[in-house]
Amino acid sequence: xxxxVIADDHTIMREGLxxxxxxxxxxxxxxxxxxxxxxxxxxxxxxxxxxxxxxSMPGRSGVDLIRQIRSESPKLAIxxxxxxxxxxxAVRAIRAGAQGYLTKESAGTQLVGAIxxxxxxxxxxxxxxxxxLALNIMMPNESLLHKQLSDREFEVFSLxxxxxxxxxxxxxxxxxxxxxxxxxTRIMQKMGMTSLSExxxxxxxxxxxxxxxx
Numbered sequence: 681x682x683x684x685v686i687a688d689d690h691t692i693m694r695e696g697l698x699x700x701x702x703x704x705x706x707x708x709x710x711x712x713x714x715x716x717x718x719x720x721x722x723x724x725x726x727x728x729x730x731x732x733x734x735x736s737m738p739g740r741s742g743v744d745l746i747r748q749i750r751s752e753s754p755k756l757a758i759x760x761x762x763x764x765x766x767x768x769x770a771v772r773a774i775r776a777g778a779q780g781y782l783t784k785e786s787a788g789t790q791l792v793g794a795i796x797x798x799x800x801x802x803x804x805x806x807x808x809x810x811x812x813l814a815l816n817i818m819m820p821n822e823s824l825l826h827k828q829l830s831d832r833e834f835e836v837f838s839l840x841x842x843x844x845x846x847x848x849x850x851x852x853x854x855x856x857x858x859x860x861x862x863x864x865t866r867i868m869q870k871m872g873m874t875s876l877s878e879x880x881x882x883x884x885x886x887x888x889x890x891x892x893x894x
Contacts, residue, residue: 682706682799683728687713688761689737697732697761697787704792716740723753730757730799735764735773739852742838743776743831750777759798761787766887767812770805772831780804825871826888833870836863840876841883 684701686709688694694712701707710728713719716739722728731749735742746758759780760773770781780798782790786806794804805813829837839849850860873879883889 681708682730682795683708683710684730684732684795685709685711685713685719685722685728686732687719687722687737688732688734689714693734693784697791700788700791701795704795707792707795714738716745719745720748720752723749723756726753728756730759730795732759732761732795733778735760735762735769736842740854741852742835743772744835744853746773746776746778757798757801759794759804761791765808765812767809768826768834768888770809770813772834774803774805776831781809782806783808824886825882826886828870829867833863833867836860837867837879837883838888840864840867841880841889 684707686694686697688697698709701709711722713722715737719731719733719737720740723731733746737745740748746760749756749758757780758778759782760770760778761782761784762769763784764770765783765785773781779801780794780803782794782804783806786808790806794806797804826834826837835853836849839852844852846857846860846864849855850857853860868874868879871879871882873882880889
């Protein structure tokens with residue numbers, strides 16, 4: 681039996697995932713989490729084999745949360761389930777310690793197989809993202825500005841273009857406002873931009889903008 685915890689701040693999404701998994705006799709949902717703090721509470725309590733994790737949740741999230749989980753529970757399997765199809769999100773999540781990366785669009789057909797594969801110790805990447813990774817390898821484009829950013833800078837960039845204020849980002853990532861402001865300055869310098877609107881336009885053009893949550 682594969683015991684999993686579902687971490688997503690949308691009730692409708694969690695319920696939908698549970699319906700998808702109802703027909704899998706070897707998968708047991710042992711818990712749910714709606715933010716990074718609840719995720720870490722489950723991790724510290726243990727008693728499950730795989731974490732199904734949304735990249736964008738309130739509180740600590742994304743690459744930062746993956747690294748924290750990996751440091752506290754090295755053997756826990758982590759499968760990312762996200763709206764982000766851009767391969768840079770997958771690359772950074774996997775480098776941080778996730779074993780699998782699945783888009784929510786693919787959940788209906790690929791979720792059960794992805795859980796089984798990751799739980800068995802093998803990596804899994806959804807078809808759409810795998811195709812992007814292959815194209816990126818065949819036709820590398822190192823000139824893409826966001827690829828110059830560190831993982832932390834990319835995380836701050838993603839939050840800024842999704843509409844978060846510097847204070848909100850600082851609170852969510854457990855950083856000082858000054859540190860986040862410094863990250864913002866470095867991001868703009870590296871990307872050769874002078875305003876947030878330029879960053880947003882770039883994010884939209886390169887499909888890096890986090891989907892708006894309702």
